[in-house]
Amino acid sequence: MAVKVSIDTVSILRSALQKGLGAKYKRLAAALDKAIEEGALAAGSKLPPHRLLADQLGVTIGTISRAYAELERLGQVVARVGDGTYVRQDGLQRQRDAGFRNVGDEMPQMFDMSRNTHIPGQETRFIAQSLRALAEDAHALQQISRYGPEAGLARYREAGAHWLTQEGLVADPAQVLCVNGAQHGLHVALLALLKAGDTLATEQLTYPGLISTARMLGIKLVGLPMDEQGLLPQALDEACQQHRISALYCTPTLQNPTATVQPVARREALVEVCRRHNLLILEDETHAVLMDRRPAPLAHFAPERTLLISGLSKALAAGLRVGFVHAPQPLVGRLAAALRATCWMATPLPLELAAGWIASGLAERLRQQQMAEIARRKGRVAGLLEGLDWRSPDGCPHFWIKVAEPWRASEIEEQLRRQHYWVATAEAFAVGQAAVPQFIRASVCNTSVDDQRLLEGFALLAAALKQEGGVADW
CATH class of the missing domain: 1.10.10.10 (Winged helix-like DNA-binding domain superfamily/Winged helix DNA-binding domain)
Incomplete structure (x- = not known):
């Protein structure tokens, strides 16, 4: 009919x-x-x-x-x-512009598998030890209680350079700026180098923090198609011919949310497009620090135009809010001015703790422990996802799971929510007008130490994704 x-x-x-x-x-x-x-x-x-x-x-x-x-x-x-x-039925509509829930918005009965966050370990014990030692260091206490250089004290910048140095990149402390976490670093970079009305290209699915800060600054976003190797260089080239694009924001290693890792050839091709169209590159390394033996960053292939943004929140402690930006030398002054405009200088106390941890090797020890715990948790739940189409490289704290037709990720999300589990859908990361692919992002990073609830949540998710009778039959 x-x-x-x-x-x-x-x-x-x-x-x-x-x-x-x-x-x-x-x-x-x-x-x-x-x-x-x-x-x-x-x-x-x-x-x-x-x-x-x-x-x-x-x-x-x-x-x-x-x-x-x-x-x-x-x-x-x-x-x-x-x-x-x-x-859509009531309750399934997406809350637009809401972004991710803040930690304070969580309900006690809910188990959160939607957020990638630091898994608690021994860091609180080391914070206590470091604070006791700092209390006995009068000179250090005097320094952190005063105004300091916008980019940070020399030893903080040296620690940042050590943290950022990796295969293919030896970071220069003179090019490092200390910030209050990677999100603050991203905001400072956009504030310093772009203006309201400028257009920033990014992956079609991208970090929600970029979406919110770009909106607040009046910066337009253009979402670009991706494949299993990440952002498509040809798509960036075509977008540059259609729009006046000023910069590219990109996550080449452990892309959030798709978990792609760009091979070297893809990185070289992207850099070639950026050079041809004179684009700045904002490279986000927030999750990349959880991956050993990762490919060289874009900053290695295009050091003259790439800002590398990183932080300690995923590997050491989310609440420390310590991050670093490594920038081409000609841009350091502009970034320092923007940093001064937002907070005058990054907060010295957490930087003092972080610099000590990095210099002593404790930061690397904690990073290794974080990666080991992620691997342990993934090993426990991966078997539950057998038969499903998913991606999660080593070090990635979440699974990126395809939802089979004819069902939609929002329906899976709603069903899990009714069973007191949160997961994320691709919609939360979407930029542009293209249809949103149907995927679920499920993280193993809940701060609870209860493996049983994690196993139960992934079992319920797997059952929902494998069902054949439809959402109404769950």
Whole structure:
């Protein structure tokens, strides 16, 4: 039986086409989005087939397809292969612009598998020891209680250079700036080097912290397609021909969320495109520190245009909020000025602790322990995912798992939430207008030491992903 197009719906959409501004598909998507929010299109109702609605409105089928894809990206509808497009049931809609929950927003009964965070270990004991030693060092106490250089004291920058040095890169302390965590480093870099209205290219699925800080600074984002080796150089080249792109934000090692690791040839190709179009490169190494024997960073291939951003939160302690930015020498002054504008200088006390840990080798010891615990937890749950399509290289603290058709990741997420487990979907990381791929990101990094709950959560996730009867039959 043919699906009839509501006369009211057609009227609303015709009005949007006649009076609205911008691309047709965006006008249609905005009108349908508003109708869903206001209840004119009820939860669970089926949207008209693409061809039927296109005929009614006098537009192409492609326009309708793009409008529906935009609604799916916004989390308002669910497309089922061979069945049509439906308004999502209440509770399944994505909370737009909400980003990730803060730790204080957690509910006690929930077990969080959505967040990559530091797994607690021995760091609290070492913090206590370091603070006791610092209390006996009058000279150090005097230094950390005063204003210091914007980029940080010399020994802090030396510690940062040691932390950043790796295969293919020997970091120069004179090019290191100390920041209050990698997120602060990213914000400082954007504040110093881009301005409101500039366009920044990034992966189609990218770090949510970039999305939020770019929005706050008025920087436009262009999301670029990826494959199993990461961001596509040809896509960046084409985007540079279509937009005035100022810089590229990229995570070549343990990309968040897709867990890709770019091979050397891909890194060289990306750098070649950036040189040809004179792009700055912001390279995020936040998760890369958890991977031994990783490929040389982009900063090795293009040192004259790459800012390498790293931190200690994933490997040592999330609350220390210590990070480092390694930048081309001509940009250090601009970055220091932006750092001064945000907080005058990175907080000396955590930097003092971190510098001591790095110099003594304790930081490396804790990093190794963190990697070992991630590997242990992954080893316990990986068998539960047998038969599923997933990716998680060594050191990666999460599994990137494909959701089979016709189901959607948001439905899996909602089902797990009702069972008191949180996971993340690709929607939380999405940039641009392209349809969001259907994937779940499930982390082993819950701060609880209860392996049983972790095993139970992954068992429930695996059962949901492997089911054949559909979401309603779980």
